Amino acid sequence: MIEEMKQLLANRGNDDDAVAPVFFRLVSEPDYVAMASLLKARPHIRVFDSLERQLQELVESSHPGRTLNPEERKALVEAHLGDVPMVEYGVWVYYPWNDTLVHMLDEEEFVNMRTNRNRYKITDDEQALLRTKRIGVIGLSVGQSVSLALAMERGCGELRIADFDELEITNLNRLRSGVQNLGLKKTVIVAREIAEIDPFLTVKCFHEGITEANLASFLLGEGKLDLLIDECDGIAVKLNCRIMARQHGIPVIMEASDRGTVDVERFDLEPNRPILHGYVDHLDLSAVTHLKTNEEKLPYILAFAGVETLSVRMKASAIEVGQSISTWPQLASAVVMGGGMVADVCRRLLLGQFHQSGRYFVDLEELIGDPKTQPARFDYRRKSLSEAEMMRAAARVPAFGSGGYAGVGEQLVMEVVRAATLAPSPGNNQPWKWYYDGGLLYLFHDIARSESLGDFDNMASYMTFGAAIENLKLKCGEVGLRVEERLFPLPDEPLLVAAFTLSPSKSINDELVDYIGRRVTNRKPGDGRQIGKGELVALRQSIAQYPDVALRLLSGRDDLIRLATIAGKADKLRLFIPQGHHELFEKELRRDVGDADGMKDGLDIRTLELSPKDEVGFRVARDPRAMKLIARWNLGKALENLSGNSVLASSSMGLITVPAFNPVNCIEAGRAIERLWLTAEKHAISLHPMLASVLHFARLRHGNGIGMPNDIQQEFRALEREFNDLFDIDPSVEVPLFLFRLFKGVEPTVRSLRMDLKNVFFSKDSQ
Numbered sequence: 001m002i003e004e005m006k007q008l009l010a011n012r013g014n015d016d017d018a019v020a021p022v023f024f025r026l027v028s029e030p031d032y033v034a035m036a037s038l039l040k041a042r043p044h045i046r047v048f049d050s051l052e053r054q055l056q057e058l059v060e061s062s063h064p065g066r067t068l069n070p071e072e073r074k075a076l077v078e079a080h081l082g083d084v085p086m087v088e089y090g091v092w093v094y095y096p097w098n099d100t101l102v103h104m105l106d107e108e109e110f111v112n113m114r115t116n117r118n119r120y121k122i123t124d125d126e127q128a129l130l131r132t133k134r135i136g137v138i139g140l141s142v143g144q145s146v147s148l149a150l151a152m153e154r155g156c157g158e159l160r161i162a163d164f165d166e167l168e169i170t171n172l173n174r175l176r177s178g179v180q181n182l183g184l185k186k187t188v189i190v191a192r193e194i195a196e197i198d199p200f201l202t203v204k205c206f207h208e209g210i211t212e213a214n215l216a217s218f219l220l221g222e223g224k225l226d227l228l229i230d231e232c233d234g235i236a237v238k239l240n241c242r243i244m245a246r247q248h249g250i251p252v253i254m255e256a257s258d259r260g261t262v263d264v265e266r267f268d269l270e271p272n273r274p275i276l277h278g279y280v281d282h283l284d285l286s287a288v289t290h291l292k293t294n295e296e297k298l299p300y301i302l303a304f305a306g307v308e309t310l311s312v313r314m315k316a317s318a319i320e321v322g323q324s325i326s327t328w329p330q331l332a333s334a335v336v337m338g339g340g341m342v343a344d345v346c347r348r349l350l351l352g353q354f355h356q357s358g359r360y361f362v363d364l365e366e367l368i369g370d371p372k373t374q375p376a377r378f379d380y381r382r383k384s385l386s387e388a389e390m391m392r393a394a395a396r397v398p399a400f401g402s403g404g405y406a407g408v409g410e411q412l413v414m415e416v417v418r419a420a421t422l423a424p425s426p427g428n429n430q431p432w433k434w435y436y437d438g439g440l441l442y443l444f445h446d447i448a449r450s451e452s453l454g455d456f457d458n459m460a461s462y463m464t465f466g467a468a469i470e471n472l473k474l475k476c477g478e479v480g481l482r483v484e485e486r487l488f489p490l491p492d493e494p495l496l497v498a499a500f501t502l503s504p505s506k507s508i509n510d511e512l513v514d515y516i517g518r519r520v521t522n523r524k525p526g527d528g529r530q531i532g533k534g535e536l537v538a539l540r541q542s543i544a545q546y547p548d549v550a551l552r553l554l555s556g557r558d559d560l561i562r563l564a565t566i567a568g569k570a571d572k573l574r575l576f577i578p579q580g581h582h583e584l585f586e587k588e589l590r591r592d593v594g595d596a597d598g599m600k601d602g603l604d605i606r607t608l609e610l611s612p613k614d615e616v617g618f619r620v621a622r623d624p625r626a627m628k629l630i631a632r633w634n635l636g637k638a639l640e641n642l643s644g645n646s647v648l649a650s651s652s653m654g655l656i657t658v659p660a661f662n663p664v665n666c667i668e669a670g671r672a673i674e675r676l677w678l679t680a681e682k683h684a685i686s687l688h689p690m691l692a693s694v695l696h697f698a699r700l701r702h703g704n705g706i707g708m709p710n711d712i713q714q715e716f717r718a719l720e721r722e723f724n725d726l727f728d729i730d731p732s733v734e735v736p737l738f739l740f741r742l743f744k745g746v747e748p749t750v751r752s753l754r755m756d757l758k759n760v761f762f763s764k765d766s767q
Helices: 002-010 029-041 051-061 070-081 107-114 124-130 142-153 169-173 186-197 215-220 235-247 285-290 294-305 312-320 332-350 387-395 410-420 456-479 511-515 533-542 557-576 578-588 593-599 612-621 624-633 638-648 663-682 692-703 710-727
Strands: 022-024 046-049 091-095 100-104 134-138 158-162 202-206 227-230 252-255 261-265 358-361 432-436 440-445 481-487 496-504 550-554 652-658 686-689 735-743 761-763
Touching (some): 022 029, 029 100, 051 107, 124 332, 134 142, 134 215, 158 186, 186 202, 215 235, 235 261, 235 294, 261 332, 312 638, 387 496, 410 432, 410 761, 432 456, 456 663, 481 663, 511 663, 550 557, 550 710, 557 638, 612 624, 612 638, 692 710
Parallel strands (some): 046 100, 158 202
Antiparallel strands (some): 022 091, 091 100, 432 440
């Protein structure tokens, strides 16, 4: 039975590429004979003959002012037929792909009746003009809907369609077709459906899609296109078709099936118009035919997609491409709407009723939706001291130190403070203010610059101050100044972090001072070289003078894999906390080079060393609404990759710990961190802090997770247990403060800048 069924199926005729119907006009004897032969040869053909009803509609259309009774309709039909028998009137159309024979009005009467309901949205003269127009459609996903809308409205006289692809199951969520067409070329499916709507409309198929060899033929062959509609996925085709369209003055329309986005490029009116509104001007358009990998294609995709203007759900979905989904999603509702919009724009453009270029949005969620919720606001109440308040606080600090209170020259003080401000700070927030009263130098916490979810109890800021103090002491030793300090000299003023006496002394030659200006955060991947044992010993010895600060190092592959998972998830979870997300994207990051160079604080996005793929992720992740969706869906694996891959590209991962969580220990840890970092720089070892995990662990353990959603707290608690197990930490006797990666590799692209000294230093004499 199985073999018999296989044979029966194999013997079926195969008209997979047939798209053109066959016309029989029985007033012609050859056509009469041909149709009779067809019916004899294929007796199973289905015949549909509704010509009488079509004729009734035709004669009724000539009397729009009144309703005809049956006798009147019959008389008018008979008069219209004259001596021609009903069976011979009009045309018989045979559709070979479904063995269907249809009797219908011939072309002029059919087109007149089929467009009858267009009047007067489209006048007769306008409809006649549209019949002279040629439109090309590249790509038949959204392009199918566009093509069918154009055909139904009869928005052109010739339609050229191009796509190399075949119908797949996953296309059926948005393409109007039946399962019997699976495996058929999309061009065939569209051409057949148009033929079944209007067999007289000229449709030319480019079954192989658009190639370098046939692009000119598609745009110019047998008459130049009046309009090109681009709905293809291929980057090279999208760019090359525009380049040639501009050369020949052919306008281009593209619909994105997201937020009702429609691009219009009037190359017919603007022959020198930049391709895609100039969004690709910075790219090498000559290289598009050689793009192979997604990494190479992404800059071009970004320009076309307009990442920042995607819908929230599309942004969230974009993060999952290559993770939980294979490609960008599309919905039938958007595709069908897009087809209607493009058909409308095409008609008005071709009729001279629309002359503009641009990117337009018809966003239904914006137009028809619930009232918008206000964006989250975060209450940053901690205020920094004014300069007057700092001076008053400083005046209450009693003199101290063996060097007396004579002070040193302000220029020398400024030199050592400048070295201090080259210390690292979270997000390059530079949370310090320095005041010199002619005798003592004071370090104040500019807390408005550092207040954040990640800086629980000023933990990160105190490490920053420790690093700055270490730089200060190193520089003072070089220039011949003795330094004595008092941490938190006023118990009632915690924003006064330290006071220093500076007095002349013999120079102390610590070679680490030479690396203060060279130290930099390097976020590039490592080159795979291991760090030598001698270098590791030097790193350990660099912090030996701080006995309460411990250093742990991991370099085993299995350990790095475990830590990559922890670090990646921690960075992702930070984005799921509304305040953490806000602080990264709206406070820390400087996305514009001009902002980074002008403000001289924050994270210049170039310092993140993002690959094109990661850049897409960052741009999409900036939208807190998209992050909220990803968190709700429990997805976002791609958000873990940047940190996770960085860990895996490291030679070693390091962790600084202290025995207890308090300001003095954090400051001491900061001093040790700076010495370790400068030592790493000396040995050409790159260091990259990765703090999301330990900073949030501190908020959990010492702040009971305040400010963190409960579900995020639970996930961080699980990560903390895994982290402590990996580093063999007993949290009752040891506190992790600073996680970092070590590696060897190329220099970073750019360095973070520092604010001008005048913005962070003032003196009594300058007031």
